[in-house]
Amino acid sequence: MYVLGAGILAHGIAARGPEGVVFANLDLRVEPGSLTVVAGPSGSGRTSLLLALCGRLRIITGELDVDGFPLPRKAARVRKLIRPARLRPGCELEDRHRVREAITERRLISGTNKASIELGLELVGLDVDRSLLIGELPPEExxxxxxxxxxxxxxxxxxxxxxxxxxxxxxxxxxxxxxxxVTGIGMTVIASTTDRPAGAANVVRLPAGRFAEPTAEIEMPGEAGR
Known part of the structure; x- marks a missing residue:
């Protein structure tokens, strides 16, 4: 399997949630096939930024381009390009479902064949008993x-x-x-976390608190430790 990953370019973007602005004046660049880490404490807008980058949260200012498609105008196209693996709350596997049920559901929703499912699971190194409830799996699985x-x-x-x-x-x-x-097959991955993982090259750092600061620090490859 090889994928032509999506590139993302944002300048001065901002988004608003139910309680007000969640991030603002944010610039970022994501290279196709790269791993980009969005790091920040709870309430810093990590999930909202992921939602915006995959066309599921409308930006209110700035310019956002995903693989040549401007947002929010081409949001429907972007939603097909960038898929959520997990977004909290609202988009995650149900603990009460069995692994085989989750696989069947994904095949039906996405039109993915059995061989592609097996390749996806092999890619992440996962081999589990498919009769288990998802809630019975360890968190990493x-x-x-x-x-x-x-x-x-x-x-x-x-x-x-x-x-x-x-x-x-x-x-x-x-x-x-x-x-x-996953990035090794060319797919772009954008992942959020509270703490930057060791060896991460492209990190978007969000400030503490809902719109606590007017900007977020962007740490690009080669800048760590400066």
């Missing part, structure tokens, strides 16, 4: 299942929320390694 299923239809990119939530140190290492495997 629930996350990897969501990522593998999202990657199976071979979209240009995926977004993954709260990568480090509930994971042990070894679970986090496994999750980030799997996301890097």
């Amino acid at each position: 629930r996350l990897l299942l969501a990522v593998g299923l999202a990657a199976a239809p071979a979209p240009a990119g995926i977004v993954v929320d709260d990568v480090d939530a509930g994971l042990t140190q070894s679970g986090r290492a496994r999750a980030w390694a799997a996301l890097r495997e």
Whole structure:
């Protein structure tokens, strides 16, 4: 499997949620086939930024282009290019479903064939008992299942929320390694976390609190430790 990943370019973007502005005056650049990490504490707008980048939250100012498609005008097209693996709340696997039920549901929704599903799960290194409830899986395996299923239809990119939530140190290492495997086939990955993972090159740092500062710091490759 090889995918032509999506590139993303944003300048001065802002978005508003039910309680007001969630991020503003944000610039970022995402190269096709790269892993970009959105880092910040709870309430900093991480999920909202992921929603905006995959065409599911309308920006109120600025310019946002995903693979040549401007948002919000081409939001429907962008939603087909960038698929959510997990977005909290509202877009995550149901704990009460069995693994095989989640696989069947994803095949029906996305039109993905069985072979592609198997490739997606193999890509993230996941081999689990499919009779188990999703809620019975360890947290990292629930996350990897969501990522593998999202990657199976071979979209240009995926977004993954709260990568480090509930994971042990070894679970986090496994999750980030799997996301890097996904970029290895050319797919763009944008993932949110509270703490920057070791070795991350492209990091978008969001400030604490809902719109606590007018800008977010963008840390590009080669800038770490300066």
